[in-house]
Amino acid sequence: xxxxxxxxxxxxxxxxxxxxxxxxxxxxxxxxxxxxxxxxxxxxxxxxxxxxxxxxxxxxxxxxxxxxxxxxxxxxxxxxxxxxxxxxxxxxxxxxxxxxxxxxxxxxxxxxxxxxxxxxxxxxxxxxxxxxxxxxxxxxxxxxxxxxxxxxxxxx
Numbered sequence: 001x002x003x004x005x006x007x008x009x010x011x012x013x014x015x016x017x018x019x020x021x022x023x024x025x026x027x028x029x030x031x032x033x034x035x036x037x038x039x040x041x042x043x044x045x046x047x048x049x050x051x052x053x054x055x056x057x058x059x060x061x062x063x064x065x066x067x068x069x070x071x072x073x074x075x076x077x078x079x080x081x082x083x084x085x086x087x088x089x090x091x092x093x094x095x096x097x098x099x100x101x102x103x104x105x106x107x108x109x110x111x112x113x114x115x116x117x118x119x120x121x122x123x124x125x126x127x128x129x130x131x132x133x134x135x136x137x138x139x140x141x142x143x144x145x146x147x148x149x150x151x152x153x154x155x156x
Contacts, residue, residue: 005035008087012075015092021073029053030066031087034076039106040084043067079108080135086110096134102142109142 003011012031016023023031033049034041043063050058067085070076074092076085079099086099089110096117100109113136121131141149 005032008035008091011091015075016073019073021069024066026058026062027066027069030063031070031075034070034085035087037086040079040082040086040101040108042082042084045084077110079137081137081139082106098136098138100142101137101139102145103139104141104145104148107142107144 009028009032012028013023029050030046033046037045043060046063046067047058047060050063067076067078071078071085074088074094076087077097077099078085079101081101086108089097090112095112096114097110098113098116100111102108116136117134120134120136124131
């Protein structure tokens with residue numbers, strides 16, 4: 001993600017206003033924490049991060065409701081394999097995404113790919129199947145972790 005946290009928050013505020021929905025202080029705080037994480041973050045990690053700021057533990061249902069709002073409005077994506085959330089790279093613009101997830105450091109890259117999504121959705125109707133939700137997550141090693149592994153193997 002190249003845009004700053006402040007830019008993304010301002011964009012979310014504007015989009016929420018255009019849509020007539022409220023980016024409440026709690027939703028904004030959750031979104032800001034997801035943005036600052038720079039990798040998938042779980043609801044309980046968000047709760048732990050919020051506690052010092054709020055002076056009390058936020059109930060999980062409250063955080064999950066905020067996350068549901070952020071997912072519904074395209075500000076964050078749920079990473080199914082990690083049961084975690086990551087900021088959308090292009091919030092507010094409809095798109096199909098796939099995710100590259102590093103098994104080692106957790107770095108997650110959202111890549112947009114309408115062609116892949118279309119290709120994956122093309123054959124199920126021929127089998128009488130209606131696709132309602134598509135998630136593509138590829139796991140492996142990011143380039144940084146690959147370099148570390150190569151360096152370790154050379155030094156071993």
